[in-house]
Amino acid sequence: MGLKGFVEGGIASIVAGCSTHPLDLIKVRMQLQGESLAPSPAAGAVLRPALAFQQSGSVAVPIHPPPRPGPIAIGVQILRSEGPAALFSGISATVLRQTLYSTTRMGLYDMIKKRWSGDTGVMPLHRKIAAGFIAGGIGAAVGNPADVAMVRMQADGRLPLAQRRNYKSVVDAIGRMVREEGLTSLWRGSSMTVNRAMIVTASQLATYDQAKEAILRHRGAAADGLGTHVAASFAAGIVAAMASNPVDVVKTRVMNMRVGPGEAPPYSGALDCALKTVRAEGPMALYKGFVPTVSRQGPFTIVLFVTLEQVRSLLKDY
Template sequence: MGVKGFVEGGIASIVAGCSTHPIDLLKVRMQLQGESSAAVPAIRPALSFPGTSSVVMPHPTPAPRPPGLIAMGGKILRAEGPAALFSGISATVLRQTLYSTTRMGLYDILKTKWSNPAIHGGAPAFPLHKKITAGLIAGGVGAAVGNPADVAMVRMQADGRLPAADRRNYRSVADALGQMVRREGVGSLWRGSALTVNRAMIVTASQLATYDQAKEAILERALLPDGLQTHVAASFAAGIVAAVASNPVDVVKTRVMNMRVEKGVAPPYAGALDCALKTVRAEGPMALYKGFIPTVSRQGPFTVVLFVTLEQVRSLLKNF
């Protein structure tokens, strides 16, 4: 398989990443909602009335409900224009080129090396535990390679939500990476890398293993022929599993990568665990599933486009 697996995976990943970029941007914006909320609610002054000894506490004002997927999209369109939905698209292309190309190609290599000889009635050629292990390794390596582009992408997608005076205004992914190195040091390119690696391991293991497992099950049971219907069904299942498994890590990753760090000022989060704890204390446990609808809405189509494109590219390049 060698280089061919990297080329096939890279082409499919770039197509899938670009086609679902607006939904990914909505996911990032929704994951950042409520981030500035205080961890401890403000103490409201008590009200007392003349001639009485009782103290009346005012009724707390309920927090406004954050906008959903469609409302968030409308808000961005009104405030920033249609082009805002493609903020950070250059970073997406670079991220898919580095991260997804690496993970897809490496998974293919491990799949080839670890597959058992086909024995009729024996063990499956590539058992589930090997699929998961290959996905964990491939995802971790790919994430380490692609982390700089991931940080740039998150920042570029999130920039429009800030007041004009606080925006970073990166012109492109190259400009973003250059400014980060100059202002925050080379280490900033790997900010949140532990989270990126953990998320990528979860996503890749659940996504690729589920796709292969679902596809094998469909073909073994002759539910569908080996064609577009099977590829769509298997990839949709893979997208759902990956979204459920990865969303909590994704929320923390987004917040850590997006935080503004100034010299001489303590950062908002000391690390991933600190971010997770502060998020849960301030916003409740379900805050870790913020952006879940756009995550599923993006992960489903992304995975379908990814694997359908991958199967088509493999078909086109089978003689090379």
């Protein structure tokens, strides 16, 4: 019975991850916008980027940087400069990540839920949240190497040709990271990955279960169909996106940072990255990529839970 939850959750997660991969890639590119504004560690104090000025008569007029492109513009930019296939950069890492991370978290959550709910089959919200924290944290620790590889493969196209890593696949990415940066590089940003996964899993799975139960209480067991699953998963996607975006921005930047031999890393850790990001770009920088996060998290969560319910229905006799 316990293994069945892992299989069901794994299948649903892989389907959801692959179908929404282009949206996740756009989100990663947006989260890395403006990162070059952060000064190097040797610069000492972290300051906001200075404005450039142009002379207009006897008055120096500040030149404001152009607005950063939104998700649609970035998607078009990727298509034009890198081609349609670039929208699926890192797809092999996504499959491995969902296989390791999401299969683990979904299966563990299902096991904990069954154990804690007892004969009633109903678990209070605080226990759902606690189960999500536990399952998400363990799943993230297992899947972190694939997560690092996925972020790097998705971000590679924004770099100059000479600086691109050009990983051939997730296996090549993990192998090169171990050879060039050491085994510990596979768990770079793992503290943020674990924190994000705990937040996402707790908010996503607990909200889905709570919303589904509320709808069924109001409308009766006969309403347990596609409409209810979509409504509950949409609510879960919005809550998860709002809760996890700041952690996700920091995680993306820490995982993507390039550290040369003998060089100090741009960020000493997650907290350092968060502080430098806020000081250099303002507090709202932690919500960079929020629109694509919601645009991705919503469809991902809907596909995840709708697929999960269908897989459960197919495997109910096993």
